Amino acid sequence: MTDDSNKKQNKGGRTPKSDPSVHRHVFRLTDEENAKLLSLFETSGSSNKAKFIISLLFGKEMKSVKIDKGTVDFYMRLTSFHSQFRSVGVNYNQVVKLLYRHFSEKKAAAFLYKLEKQTAEMAVLCQKIVQLTEEFETKYLKK
Structure with a gap:
């Protein structure tokens, strides 16, 4: 007899479950x-x-996930706003460099003063946005 006769013959198919x-x-x-x-x-x-x-x-325990369209829309708009805000920062740096390159020191300072006033207004607006976002999170997201 050979070793092949001692092995179990493979019938194929899926291995049976221990507790079907x-x-x-x-x-x-x-x-x-x-x-x-x-x-x-x-x-x-x-x-x-x-x-x-x-x-x-x-x-x-079963996980249940509810997707709120309003929250998703808010998140997408906030993300879009954040990317626009970053591009404003990049443009701000470019404007300052161009002012000093193409204008006299006095004229560049005058333009920078106007730019600083606009920047201060934008900072106040950003603080309001952060406050509204925090209110939204406490009222609607942490339930």
């Missing part, structure tokens, strides 16, 4: 109950409806 799910339960839902179940399933992010229902039945 063999018990089946069927229940019926009304249209309203079904809609609620499907809504919960979609918000959970789970990919398997059976595992989702089992986790609900046995109280396993």
Whole structure:
């Protein structure tokens, strides 16, 4: 006899589970109950409806994520504003360099004075934006 006869013959297929799910339960839902179940399933992010229902039945922790369109829109606009604010800072530096390069010291100082006044107004506006953002976060995001 050879060593091949001592080995188990491979029948192919999937390896059997150690504890297979063999018990089946069927229940019926009304249209309203079904809609609620499907809504919960979609918000959970789970990919398997059976595992989702089992986790609900046995109280396993389930994550549910709700996406608020208004909050997403606010975040996108705030991000856009932040990038515009950064570009203003870059332009500010370029303007100061050009003023000193192309104008006399006295004229450049006059223009810089006007620019400083506008910058102070922008700083006040930015403080208001930060305050509004903090209010928004405390009222709507940390629930």
